[in-house]
Amino acid sequence: MATDRDDVLRAAQRVLNADPAAPMSAVAEAAGISRATLHRHVDSRESLLVELGTRSLDRWERRLDDVDVEALAAEAAPASLRAALETLVLGYVDDSDAFGFALTDQVILANAELVERTQALAGREAVLFAAAQRAGVLRTDLPLRWLGHAVYGLLVAAREAVRIGDVARRDVGHLVLSSLLTGVGTP
Amino acid sequence: MATDRDDVLRAAQRVLNADPAAPMSAVAEAAGISRATLHRHVDSRESLLVELGTRSLDRWERRLDDVDVEALAAEAAPASLRAALETLVLGYVDDSDAFGFALTDQVILANAELVERTQALAGREAVLFAAAQRAGVLRTDLPLRWLGHAVYGLLVAAREAVRIGDVARRDVGHLVLSSLLTGVGTP
Numbered sequence: 588m589a590t591d592r593d594d595v596l597r598a599a600q601r602v603l604n605a606d607p608a609a610p611m612s613a614v615a616e617a618a619g620i621s622r623a624t625l626h627r628h629v630d631s632r633e634s635l636l637v638e639l640g641t642r643s644l645d646r647w648e649r650r651l652d653d654v655d656v657e658a659l660a661a662e663a664a665p666a667s668l669r670a671a672l673e674t675l676v677l678g679y680v681d682d683s684d685a686f687g688f689a690l691t692d693q694v695i696l697a698n699a700e701l702v703e704r705t706q707a708l709a710g711r712e713a714v715l716f717a718a719a720q721r722a723g724v725l726r727t728d729l730p731l732r733w734l735g736h737a738v739y740g741l742l743v744a745a746r747e748a749v750r751i752g753d754v755a756r757r758d759v760g761h762l763v764l765s766s767l768l769t770g771v772g773t774p
Numbered sequence: 775m776a777t778d779r780d781d782v783l784r785a786a787q788r789v790l791n792a793d794p795a796a797p798m799s800a801v802a803e804a805a806g807i808s809r810a811t812l813h814r815h816v817d818s819r820e821s822l823l824v825e826l827g828t829r830s831l832d833r834w835e836r837r838l839d840d841v842d843v844e845a846l847a848a849e850a851a852p853a854s855l856r857a858a859l860e861t862l863v864l865g866y867v868d869d870s871d872a873f874g875f876a877l878t879d880q881v882i883l884a885n886a887e888l889v890e891r892t893q894a895l896a897g898r899e900a901v902l903f904a905a906a907q908r909a910g911v912l913r914t915d916l917p918l919r920w921l922g923h924a925v926y927g928l929l930v931a932a933r934e935a936v937r938i939g940d941v942a943r944r945d946v947g948h949l950v951l952s953s954l955l956t957g958v959g960t961p
Contacts, residue, residue: 608881693794723960725958730945733935734958736932736940736941739930739931740929740932741931742927743878743930744930747926748923753919754920758917762916762917768957768958768959770953771913772911772955772956773910774961
């Protein structure tokens with residue numbers, strides 16, 4: 588049975604998401620190939636992680652493209668900005684289920700190319716947040732640069748809460764969005 | 775100059791907080807000792823991480839003791855519950871500066887003893903959150919088990935925002951507390 592590179596990366600993603608410290612032998616096993624074959628696909632654990640990190644950034648980029656961040660930000664209509672924010676965050680939560688470990692993986696967070704691309708995508712996201720602040724959808728007393736971090740933190744929380752079984756997968760999108768926008772305190 | 779175990783652990787914490795993937799040689803260098811001497815103090819990278827994880831949980835436990843969680847929860851006064859929540863979260867933010875890497879370190883998150891102790895401390899914290907829900911301080915439409923995760927996620931966010939220089943250390947306590955309780959959306 589032919590196993591292509593894509594199958595291998597998908598198996599690796601599944602294994603590392605369940606156990607981010609999983610050894611390469613566990614990745615090979617999950618992909619149904621030998622360690623030697625795995626090494627023909629990826630030459631080291633680090634290059635595997637960098638490739639999965641790249642794929643998680645590809646997904647982030649696609650989410651930003653899908654809501655058409657720049658066009659929306661130019662338009663400045665509160666209702667569409669709010670709807671786009673919701674779509675974006677719910678999309679991120681879906682992705683964090685597949686790419687969760689990449690959010691906090693130290694190899695990925697330390698890779699210079701991935702860091703640079705992360706900054707660029709955070710910059711695009713910030714265009715939307717800034718428009719939402721101007722349109723009165725997001726608080727203006729919080730620094731723009733904090734907003735993306737708050738989203739990121741709640742995604743890490745969502746991923747961890749689902750992983751250890753504290754929260755059902757189907758509930759977590761709502762929990763992240765609601766906690767993000769209105770907080771966990773009473774009004 | 776005599777370097778005791780405590781100095782070594784403090785140096786390790788500092789190094790790993792700045793670069794969680796730092797090798798043992800960087801830890802030895804920061805502690806001003808040779809790798810051989812470092813190995814007399816800690817026999818492996820894993821045991822070093824477990825020890826630092828234990829210290830971060832000691833600190834969490836002390837924060838819960840300091841606000842006297844169980845007594846407060848029994849008392850059920852909204853104003854004191856809210857004040858205790860604020861004290862607790864601001865304390866966590868301070869600790870995340872020193873122990874930040876431990877929040878997401880894979881060795882620490884996978885260690886059975888640390889996981890068990892984490893669950894116990896999360897349980898104590900949940901006693902406070904439950905009392906705050908009953909007293910009308912925290913929303914009751916969010917599941918109790920989510921609340922601790924939301925706090926955790928914003929601590930990860932705070933740590934990362936400070937680490938990469940997006941947010942000033944002096945501002946981050948307020949940002950976490952305000953985002954947690956009232957959200958980043960406009961009312």
